[in-house]
Amino acid sequence: MKVKDILSHEFTLVAGEGGIEKEVSNVYVCDLLSFVMSHVKSGSAWVTIQTHVNVIAVAVMTDISCIIICEGEKLDENAKEKADEENIPVIAFNGSSFEAAVKLSEMIK
Amino acid sequence: MKFYYDLHIHSSLSPCADDDMTPNNIVNMALIKGLDVISLTDHNSTKNVEAVHELCRQKGIKFIPGIEVQTKEEVHVLCYFFDILDCLNFGEMIYNSLDCVKNNKYLFGNQLIMDKDDNIVDEAEKLLLSSSSFSVDEIFRMMDGIGAAVPAHIDRTSYSIISNLGFIPDISNLKTVEVSSSLIANRIVDECIKKYKRLTSSDAHHLGHISERVNCFDLDDLNMVVDWMCK
Numbered sequence: 001m002k003v004k005d006i007l008s009h010e011f012t013l014v015a016g017e018g019g020i021e022k023e024v025s026n027v028y029v030c031d032l033l034s035f036v037m038s039h040v041k042s043g044s045a046w047v048t049i050q051t052h053v054n055v056i057a058v059a060v061m062t063d064i065s066c067i068i069i070c071e072g073e074k075l076d077e078n079a080k081e082k083a084d085e086e087n088i089p090v091i092a093f094n095g096s097s098f099e100a101a102v103k104l105s106e107m108i109k
Numbered sequence: 110m111k112f113y114y115d116l117h118i119h120s121s122l123s124p125c126a127d128d129d130m131t132p133n134n135i136v137n138m139a140l141i142k143g144l145d146v147i148s149l150t151d152h153n154s155t156k157n158v159e160a161v162h163e164l165c166r167q168k169g170i171k172f173i174p175g176i177e178v179q180t181k182e183e184v185h186v187l188c189y190f191f192d193i194l195d196c197l198n199f200g201e202m203i204y205n206s207l208d209c210v211k212n213n214k215y216l217f218g219n220q221l222i223m224d225k226d227d228n229i230v231d232e233a234e235k236l237l238l239s240s241s242s243f244s245v246d247e248i249f250r251m252m253d254g255i256g257a258a259v260p261a262h263i264d265r266t267s268y269s270i271i272s273n274l275g276f277i278p279d280i281s282n283l284k285t286v287e288v289s290s291s292l293i294a295n296r297i298v299d300e301c302i303k304k305y306k307r308l309t310s311s312d313a314h315h316l317g318h319i320s321e322r323v324n325c326f327d328l329d330d331l332n333m334v335v336d337w338m339c340k
């Protein structure tokens with residue numbers, strides 16, 4: 001599955017369009033960035049509520065395919081710029097992290 | 110000249126602090142310990158700052174008005190002000206931004222507001238252990254020009270800028286960090302500390318935990334402490 005296959009009316013792209021051809025092989029849910037840095041597998045779709053610019057840096061460092069921001073939280077403006085620059089797709093989702101993970105799990109089967 | 114400090118002290122207003130962290134007990138303990146400068150940094154409120162400020166003035170200890178803000182990323186940031194009025198306004202803004210979750214004193218403890226004679230004059234209604242609506246970046250922007258913002262206990266595994274944001278973001282007015290007195294050394298913390306000036310305070314929630322005369326500034330003028338943290 002590619003990042004672009006996730007996009008729908010529920011999962012809307014808010015930044016990083018240049019990266020939507022990336023392959024998604026896994027889903028990872030966590031909000032503590034230090035923990036994500038040491039535990040996430042590359043190629044993951046990362047589900048979080050954090051919106052700070054450091055989220056993009058962590059995604060670049062760990063080779064994450066895309067970031068899914070849940071609960072309708074808005075990405076910070078400088079994070080949006082950084083995501084576009086680094087081609088890290090950021091996707092907004094209004095439901096909870098659990099709901100996002102369930103939907104992604106069905107898609108990835 | 111060396112000035113001994115403890116710039117991270119909680120009063121009876123913080124639910125997690127003892128009720129006997131009254132303004133008089135804090136200031137008298139600081140005197141006993143031989144401290145030259147202290148700050149009061151309650152969680153998300155400045156309602157006891159005036160009482161401690163007045164007692165410090167009477168007893169000849171330098172007081173720095175302060176607060177420990179919890180940002181929306183659950184990072185604790187200590188804010189120190191040049192001017193007490195800026196501190197009180199800032200504290201009001203932070204408190205107003207908290208979610209309307211009421212404190213449950215049986216679960217979390219009392220949030221007592223006191224006057225300079227240790228009379229309980231009010232209690233903070235909203236739970237002070239929740240997050241403000243402001244991000245780390247916003248807090249640093251808001252502090253620009255009115256004081257110094259210092260990420261608290263950056264070596265801890267919770268409520269710290271490193272644990273919650275992975276590393277210290279590049280912020281132009283972030284010059285000083287606080288590390289715990291029992292510094293838990295690790296590679297990331299070691300790397301981060303190198304770039305910044307460093308403070309170690311007690312984070313006292315109990316009277317006995319207020320710092321001994323161990324941590325000091327080497328400055329010409331005691332009034333330059335907040336400037337030192339900003340530069």
